Amino acid sequence: MTQRVQMALLVCVASGGFVYLLYPRLVTSSTDSGHWVMVLFQGLLQIFFMLIYKKGLDYFPDKDLIDIFRQMGKWVAFIILVPYAFILTSMVGFGLRAHSEEIIAILRMSRTPYWAVLAFLVFISAFTAIKGLGTMLRASVIVFIITNLLIMFNTLTVTANFDFYNAFPVWPSSLQFLWDTNFNFLTGFSPLLFLGFVPSENNMKYSHLFWVWTYVTFIILLSVYIPLFIFGQETVVKLHYLVEEAVDTVDMRWFIFSRQTIFFGMSLIAFTIFLNALLLWKAGQLMQKTFNWKKNKRSYSIIAFSSLAFLMGLYVPNQYMIEKSVELSTGIHALLIVIIPLIIFIYGVINRRRMAVYEKK
Amino acid sequence: MGNLVQEIKSKFANHDDFFIHEERFNHTAIFLMGYKTLINFTKSKLYVRQMAELSASVDELFINLSDQLDVKAEQLISAIIEGKLVVISEKNRNAIMETVPQTLSRSIEEPKNENPLQGPFDAFGEDVDMNIGLLRKRLNTDRLYHCSYQVGELEKRRISILYIKGKTPSALIEKIIRKLKQIETDIESLEDLNKHFGYRKFIPVSHLFVTEIPIQAVQSLKKSRVVLFLDNYPSALVFPHLFWDMFVTENDRNFPFLLSFMVRSLRVIGALATLILPGLYVALTSVNPDLLRIDLALFVAESREGIPLTPLIETLTMLVLVDLTIEAIVRLPKSIGSTITMVGGIILGQAMVEAKLVSQLLVIVIAAMVIAASTIVGVQNSLYIRSLKYFILFAASIFGILGLFTGLLFICILLASLTTFDIPYMAFRFPEKGDSQ
Numbered sequence: 001m002t003q004r005v006q007m008a009l010l011v012c013v014a015s016g017g018f019v020y021l022l023y024p025r026l027v028t029s030s031t032d033s034g035h036w037v038m039v040l041f042q043g044l045l046q047i048f049f050m051l052i053y054k055k056g057l058d059y060f061p062d063k064d065l066i067d068i069f070r071q072m073g074k075w076v077a078f079i080i081l082v083p084y085a086f087i088l089t090s091m092v093g094f095g096l097r098a099h100s101e102e103i104i105a106i107l108r109m110s111r112t113p114y115w116a117v118l119a120f121l122v123f124i125s126a127f128t129a130i131k132g133l134g135t136m137l138r139a140s141v142i143v144f145i146i147t148n149l150l151i152m153f154n155t156l157t158v159t160a161n162f163d164f165y166n167a168f169p170v171w172p173s174s175l176q177f178l179w180d181t182n183f184n185f186l187t188g189f190s191p192l193l194f195l196g197f198v199p200s201e202n203n204m205k206y207s208h209l210f211w212v213w214t215y216v217t218f219i220i221l222l223s224v225y226i227p228l229f230i231f232g233q234e235t236v237v238k239l240h241y242l243v244e245e246a247v248d249t250v251d252m253r254w255f256i257f258s259r260q261t262i263f264f265g266m267s268l269i270a271f272t273i274f275l276n277a278l279l280l281w282k283a284g285q286l287m288q289k290t291f292n293w294k295k296n297k298r299s300y301s302i303i304a305f306s307s308l309a310f311l312m313g314l315y316v317p318n319q320y321m322i323e324k325s326v327e328l329s330t331g332i333h334a335l336l337i338v339i340i341p342l343i344i345f346i347y348g349v350i351n352r353r354r355m356a357v358y359e360k361k
Numbered sequence: 362m363g364n365l366v367q368e369i370k371s372k373f374a375n376h377d378d379f380f381i382h383e384e385r386f387n388h389t390a391i392f393l394m395g396y397k398t399l400i401n402f403t404k405s406k407l408y409v410r411q412m413a414e415l416s417a418s419v420d421e422l423f424i425n426l427s428d429q430l431d432v433k434a435e436q437l438i439s440a441i442i443e444g445k446l447v448v449i450s451e452k453n454r455n456a457i458m459e460t461v462p463q464t465l466s467r468s469i470e471e472p473k474n475e476n477p478l479q480g481p482f483d484a485f486g487e488d489v490d491m492n493i494g495l496l497r498k499r500l501n502t503d504r505l506y507h508c509s510y511q512v513g514e515l516e517k518r519r520i521s522i523l524y525i526k527g528k529t530p531s532a533l534i535e536k537i538i539r540k541l542k543q544i545e546t547d548i549e550s551l552e553d554l555n556k557h558f559g560y561r562k563f564i565p566v567s568h569l570f571v572t573e574i575p576i577q578a579v580q581s582l583k584k585s586r587v588v589l590f591l592d593n594y595p596s597a598l599v600f601p602h603l604f605w606d607m608f609v610t611e612n613d614r615n616f617p618f619l620l621s622f623m624v625r626s627l628r629v630i631g632a633l634a635t636l637i638l639p640g641l642y643v644a645l646t647s648v649n650p651d652l653l654r655i656d657l658a659l660f661v662a663e664s665r666e667g668i669p670l671t672p673l674i675e676t677l678t679m680l681v682l683v684d685l686t687i688e689a690i691v692r693l694p695k696s697i698g699s700t701i702t703m704v705g706g707i708i709l710g711q712a713m714v715e716a717k718l719v720s721q722l723l724v725i726v727i728a729a730m731v732i733a734a735s736t737i738v739g740v741q742n743s744l745y746i747r748s749l750k751y752f753i754l755f756a757a758s759i760f761g762i763l764g765l766f767t768g769l770l771f772i773c774i775l776l777a778s779l780t781t782f783d784i785p786y787m788a789f790r791f792p793e794k795g796d797s798q
Contacts, residue, residue, distance in 0.1 A: 131778040258654045
């Protein structure tokens with residue numbers, strides 16, 4: 001298996017971590033009909049930035065994001081990349097807190113305090129991040145297979161409770177949601193900036209990107225429509241963990257477990273760990289390359305970031321604040337998803353023109 | 362008696378098995394010397410006498426006996442240590458002779474640690490040359506390259522490297538050879554050799570896969586891996602060790618595809634069951650009992666009724682006992698080993714349940730786990746999978762199902778992080794296409 005395919009699988013796994021957390025709730029709260037249109041617009045927005053980003057990175061085949069920013073100037077790199085590392089850390093902290101609450105709810109570990117689960121998840125994510133990208137890539141193959149088998153199992157069993165009339169009306173009543181802030185937040189739920197962390201010549205090709213995008217869009221549609229088909233729009237907006245509640249409706253007599261949500265929980269754990277490991281690794285890589293540290297210092301910065309993330313997650317007081325902080329951190333991330341690809345693309349074009357002029361002389 | 366003979370004699374004064382035998386030929390004294398323990402003296406003497414009858418003069422005799430004539434004293438001494446016969450004449454002519462050695466290694470026998478089902482039954486022995494011969498017999502191509510190195514400080518041990526030219530990446534071979542040349546300490550065990558390929562202190566996975574079956578080594582060579590032989594070690598060391606060695610033996614290929622697929626899947630299930638079962642029991646009895654269906658949960662609760670130990674301690678006790686039993690059976694002579702099996706079976710299976718120390722369900726779980734662990738290929742692999750289950754057990758006792766699954770992921774990540782000279786442990790095969798030229 002080539003590294004490009006492994007990279008595609010890693011992005012798929014990391015997207016799963018983003019998608020199941022708040023995505024379905026944000027989508028169902030923003031529109032009351034024609035959810036697929038919103039998902040589609042969202043997907044188009046993402047593929048637009050993905051293509052711009054990829055195009056921009058292709059101008060510098062042997063450089064990654066950080067090298068390109070350093071080429072622009074030390075201060076530019078410092079101003080954009082260091083805050084980016086901290087935004088990633090906050091996403092890890094708040095995201096893991098939200099995930100640990102959800103995992104406790106799904107696995108019914110009512111006696112386990114959330115900080116213990118949070119510490120455990122932070123530890124495993126940081127460990128994975130320290131082991132480096134190669135480890136994540138190789139492990140992601142196995143995780144991709146396992147999680148997809150679990151998701152497939154869940155999806156197939158849930159179909160028994162589907163009521164397709166719940167999805168009507170198929171067409172949205174208005175396109176008002178395009179101007180909703182929630183819609184913009186949704187863009188942040190995407191690991192597409194990871195593309196820039198591997199030099200373009202070793203990175204995924206356009207075909208890989210297309211398959212990743214298809215997979216992710218499909219997963220998003222599943223996560224939105226499974227609860228929708230089962231409960232219908234009016235009920236869904238009142239629920240908290242949508243997919244979990246939907247999967248919980250299934251009752252299989254022959255099965256040894258009383259609730260098959262544990263499989264959903266397991267896939268969620270795998271997604272979460274890999275997503276956060278990827279984010280932490282990105283943060284570590286940003287710090288190491290921006291400041292030109294030695295390679296072994298990356299693990300120190302990852303440890304520092306994960307401790308910071310743990311403290312952030314620990315001190316969020318309640319459910320409402322968790323959601324707000326997750327939305328805030330992904331909102332800023334969404335802003336970066338807009339800014340960074342555009343900067344890289346424009347700088348790439350300028351750089352190429354400059355080179356052309358230079359060669360003519 | 363010449364100076365040279367005196368010198369050698371004084372050098373070996375404290376070696377009781379060193380002999381000097383005097384023969385007369387054409388009125389000239391000839392001294393034969395060597396170790397009785399390494400040389401078959403009677404046969405060697407006979408050979409020298411026969412040669413003497415064919416030769417006209419002493420000079421001709423020496424020429425007939427050997428190619429290595431008139432060498433320095435140090436070389437003579439090292440030749441004696443290596444087990445060769447040294448012949449010295451009165452006039453200080455000398456020769457180093459290859460003679461009939463004492464038979465010190467066993468002949469080709471059946472494998473002792475592996476069990477090829479309906480496959481060839483010969484196994485590697487202690488003699489390196491015999492082992493390489495076994496490989497050459499099966500792989501008669503001129504592309505099978507072989508080079509050997511003497512390493513060590515006190516004693517020189519011979520390490521042979523075999524690979525197929527054009528298949529194994531030359532960069533890999535260069536790296537191995539460079540590492541071997543750097544060795545300055547004695548290589549006493551596999552672990553000493555293993556350390557030189559990159560030290561793994563807290564990880565129980567070796568860089569070398571040990572096999573004593575020639576076809577396994579031949580197939581590894583064909584899959585562009587390198588085979589090392591250490592003298593006096595009765596196995597081939599396949600380098601690098603990959604994850605799939607745990608589930609795949611070459612002998613499986615003798616079965617139809619479907620059957621070999623089934624056998625290999627069983628081994629994967631075995632490894633998973635070894636890792637999961639004890640943790641699952643603890644998770645479902647102590648942390649997440651409500652995840653089971655209600656009648657199953659009641660059954661589990663009923664089986665644990667009246668048992669004073671907590672699930673973790675209960676499981677840990679049984680696991681350690683079972684591991685102790687396995688270790689005891691390995692240690693003991695075969696005639697007593699069966700007693701341990703019987704006593705262990707009675708104590709673990711019957712008495713502990715009747716004394717209400719452990720639940721019957723746990724006995725079933727442990728038995729299933731022990732059987733499952735035995736399906737894995739290779740003794741070292743089986744041991745390391747058995748050692749990893751303790752981590753999952755502790756994680757599961759704290760976090761339940763979450764700990765169990767995360768523990769599995771952790772092990773997966775840990776194994777994925779291992780590399781040997783940049784070849785990942787989790788690789789299916791290497792090199793990737795296009796690198797093999």
